[in-house]
Amino acid sequence: MFSEQFQGLKVAECSNYSWLCEYTRLDVLLKDTDGSIVGRPWLTIIMDSGSECMMGFHLGFDPPSFQVLALALRHAILPKHYNREYNLHSEWGTYGIPQHLILGGEGNMKFVGLEQIATQLGLVLHQNYRSLNAGVVERFLRISNTHFFSGLQGYTGLEGVNYWQADLTQSCLTLPFLERLLVRYIVDNYNQSLDVVHRNQTRLQRWQATLISAPRLLREEDLDI
Numbered sequence: 456m457f458s459e460q461f462q463g464l465k466v467a468e469c470s471n472y473s474w475l476c477e478y479t480r481l482d483v484l485l486k487d488t489d490g491s492i493v494g495r496p497w498l499t500i501i502m503d504s505g506s507e508c509m510m511g512f513h514l515g516f517d518p519p520s521f522q523v524l525a526l527a528l529r530h531a532i533l534p535k536h537y538n539r540e541y542n543l544h545s546e547w548g549t550y551g552i553p554q555h556l557i558l559g560g561e562g563n564m565k566f567v568g569l570e571q572i573a574t575q576l577g578l579v580l581h582q583n584y585r586s587l588n589a590g591v592v593e594r595f596l597r598i599s600n601t602h603f604f605s606g607l608q609g610y611t612g613l614e615g616v617n618y619w620q621a622d623l624t625q626s627c628l629t630l631p632f633l634e635r636l637l638v639r640y641i642v643d644n645y646n647q648s649l650d651v652v653h654r655n656q657t658r659l660q661r662w663q664a665t666l667i668s669a670p671r672l673l674r675e676e677d678l679d680i
Contacts, residue, residue: 470662471551471670473504474531477559477592478519482600484609486627495611496630498637499523500595501531503549504557506650506662507591509641510549511535514634521568528556528572529678537642541635544643548659551670557581559592595645603640607633 478499487493499513511531513523535547556578573580604610609627628636650661 468505468665469667470503470506470508470665471553473555473557474510474553475502475504475557475559475592476500476524476527477502477596478523479596481604482611483604483607483633484611484627485630485633486609488629492627493630496633497523499527500592501527502591502595503553503662504591505665506658507594508549508646508658508662509595512637512641514630514637516630524558524569525572532576532673532678533675534672537638541638541642543639545647545659547638547642547646549646549662550672552576552673553578555579555581599640599645602644603637607636 476499478497480495481498483495485493485496494516496514496516497518499519501510501512502508503510511527511529513527513530515523517523532550532552534550537543537547556573558580569580607628646659646662647657650656650658656664
């Protein structure tokens with residue numbers, strides 16, 4: 456069920472206590488496989504509020520919806536394995552189910568069906584993360600924009616100004632290629648960077664060190680809900 460007032464919810468001191476969910480439209484213009492411009496994709500992210508580790512995401516052209524959020528949550532919950540095409544130097548390493556899922560967003564994320572998922576997974580939903588753990592998601596978006604998105608082909612800038620006036624067909628990326636680059640950035644860079652609070656640990660090390668018990672390991676078929 457939804458809890459508007461964060462009843463019983465405290466600042467996370469252990470991993471998988473509370474996850475934060477937010478979505479944003481990226482300032483990156485993408486093209487289709489035939490070279491035609493298709494627009495800017497949506498990124499839905501799920502982060503562990505205690506370690507600030509990225510747990511999972513969904514990247515696509517569909518705007519925020521129940522289905523998109525469910526796919527991002529599924530990605531965060533399951534162990535993540537990637538083939539050689541991703542050229543990763545590290546393992547993603549995070550998985551499990553949080554006790555609390557805090558939904559952000561400027562709009563209303565109370566999508567029909569979420570409460571059923573929360574009940575079956577045994578987690579509590581909360582609306583509007585900004586009154587608790589403020590800044591965690593914003594930090595990721597700021598850091599990733601500075602160190603990753605701004606260096607990509609097809610980057611439009613934060614203002615998205617006048618990009619239709621230029622011929623970007625040859626310079627833009629496709630969605631699958633951006634997804635591979637984003638996975639590589641998260642796994643080998645962001646999650647491996649020093650935790651902003653505990654400067655002697657990376658975000659992944661912080662997530663591992665503050666686990667109270669082994670995360671619940673679910674099978675893919677367990678998430679068919």
